[in-house]
Structure formats: C-alpha cells, structure tokens
Amino acid sequence: MRRKRPGVVTAAAVLCIVFGSLGLLTAIGLLAGRAIQGVAAADQGRDLRQFERQFLERALENYIAREFPWYEPFSLGSAIWLLMESAALLIAGIAILPLQAWARVLAMVFLVFTVVHMIALTVVRFVILSASTGFLQAHALPAGPRGQGPDFVQTVMTITAVVYGIFYLGVIAYLLTTLMLLTKPAAKAAFAAAGSGEVDGSENDRTERERRFEEDRPRRRRQSEDDLPRRPPDGRNDDRFRT
Numbered sequence: 001m002r003r004k005r006p007g008v009v010t011a012a013a014v015l016c017i018v019f020g021s022l023g024l025l026t027a028i029g030l031l032a033g034r035a036i037q038g039v040a041a042a043d044q045g046r047d048l049r050q051f052e053r054q055f056l057e058r059a060l061e062n063y064i065a066r067e068f069p070w071y072e073p074f075s076l077g078s079a080i081w082l083l084m085e086s087a088a089l090l091i092a093g094i095a096i097l098p099l100q101a102w103a104r105v106l107a108m109v110f111l112v113f114t115v116v117h118m119i120a121l122t123v124v125r126f127v128i129l130s131a132s133t134g135f136l137q138a139h140a141l142p143a144g145p146r147g148q149g150p151d152f153v154q155t156v157m158t159i160t161a162v163v164y165g166i167f168y169l170g171v172i173a174y175l176l177t178t179l180m181l182l183t184k185p186a187a188k189a190a191f192a193a194a195g196s197g198e199v200d201g202s203e204n205d206r207t208e209r210e211r212r213f214e215e216d217r218p219r220r221r222r223q224s225e226d227d228l229p230r231r232p233p234d235g236r237n238d239d240r241f242r243t
Contacts, residue, residue, distance in 0.1 A: 005099060006190050012181035013096035016107050019114075019174065020090025027083035034076065063135050064128060071128060078121060085114045099194035104182055111179040115172055122168040126161065133157040 064071055088110045095103030136153045181187065 005097070006186040008181045008184050009096060009099065009187050009190055012107070012178050012187065013093045015174070015178040015181070016089045016093030016096065016111075018093075019178070020086045020088075020093055023082055023086025024090065027079050027086060030079040031083070034079070060132060060135055064131065067131060068128065071124070074124060078117070081117060085110050085117065089114070099191055101191045101195045104187070104191050108179060108182055111175050111182075115175050115179075118168055118172050118175065122164070122172075125164050125168070129157060129161055129164065 088106060092103045092107035092110065096107060133154065136157070
C-alpha cells in the first residue's frame with residue numbers, strides 16, 4: 001500500500017527551501033556590496049559632519065585591517081560559503097519533497113556545516129564589534145547638540161550587539177529545528193520505504209484509488225444483484241425482479 005509523505009518531511013523540505021532561497025539572495029547581496037564598496041567609498045560628502053563621519057569610518061576600517069588582518073579574507077570566504085551552503089540546501093529541499101534519500105543526507109550534512117558556520121560568524125562578529133566599540137569610544141567627537149559622543153557610541157553598539165545576538169541565535173535555532181525534523185523516526189521510515197520502492201511521494205493517490213475501485217467492481221455487481229427482490233410466484237415480467 002502506498003504511504004503518504006510525512007508532515008515532518010514536508011516541513012523540513014520547506015524550511016530548507018526558504019533558508020536556501022534567502023541565503024542565496026543574502027550571499028549575492030554581500031558579494032555585490034563588496035564589489036561596489038570601493039566606488040561608494042569614493043563619494044565624499046561636502047557637509048562637515050558627514051566628512052567627519054566618513055573619516056572616522058575609514059579610520060575604523062584601517063584599524064580593523066591592522067589589528068585583525070584575517071577578518072577581510074574571513075568575510076569574503078564567509079560570503080562564498082554562504083552562497084554554496086544555501087544552494088545546497090535549496091537543492092536538497094526541492095529533492096526532499098519526492099523523498100530522494102540522497103537529498104536527506106545532503107541536507108543534514110550542510111545543516112551541520114551551516115550551524116558551525118553561524119556559530120563561528122557570531123563569535124567573529126562580537127569580537128569585531130567589541131574592538132570597534134573601544135576604537136569609536138576612544139576617537140569619538142565630544143557630544144554635540146545631538147549628543148553623539150562616547151555615550152551615544154556605547155548605546156548604539158550595545159543595541160547592535162543585542163540585534164546580532166538575537167538574529168544569529170534565531171538562525172541557529174531554525175537550522176537545528178530543520179535538522180531535528182529530518183532525524184525523526186517518521187522521516188527515517190519514509191525515506192527508507194522510498195528507497196525500497198514502497199513509497200512514491202511524487203505520485204498521486206488517485207491512481208491507487210482507481211485501481212482498488214476496478215478490483216472491487218465484480219463484488220459490487222454481485223452485491224447489487226443480491227439486493228434485488230426475487231420474481232413473485234405469478235411470473236409477471238418486471239425488470240425490478242431477478243430470476
């Protein structure tokens with residue numbers, strides 16, 4: 001008998017497809033942003049406050065490059081890796097829907113890799129954020145009319161750290177949930193049955209119902225004939241009666 005695709009498998013496939021799609025867009029955006037960063041940096045503002053802000057941003061970039069020379073290649077490698085893992089999860093998610101066993105293995109492997117990637121990215125972001133906070137506090141201009149002094153820098157960086165933490169924890173929880181769905185007994189059984197030919201998640205159950213209907217046709221015909229009343233003794237010809 002044909003078995004239906006479990007809901008946990010469908011949910012895991014959808015989660016992989018969503019993450020893969022958004023991850024691809026994010027990775028492409030990051031790589032494109034790096035490509036045009038030099039062009040954008042050349043646009044200097046004419047306003048004094050804007051010039052000071054751009055000067056401070058350039059000084060911060062130079063400080064990060066000097067103190068953490070590995071950060072630039074790490075950022076580039078992280079964007080490329082995000083592109084690869086997102087593409088892999090998108091392909092795996094699509095192939096999980098028809099219960100392809102290799103897709104489950106591919107998804108689980110890249111889910112683990114992506115969790116490790118996100119943990120490493122979280123640690124690096126907080127290290128750079130902490131160093132940037134110290135640098136900006138040491139070089140921030142005195143508080144002006146808008147109060148944009150060292151205290152303002154501390155407040156902004158604290159809010160940024162909280163947002164980063166919530167975002168990365170949410171992504172890690174998302175990935176672990178997807179991995180957990182693929183390791184459930186129902187998912188394992190479905191893929192095992194699919195590999196043995198017992199399950200075909202891509203076919204419609206209508207074919208199975210039609211086959212059963214045709215096999216059951218003789219029994220229904222005999223039952224309908226048995227339900228007809230017998231011909232009365234006077235022998236009248238009436239199609240409502242059976243002989």
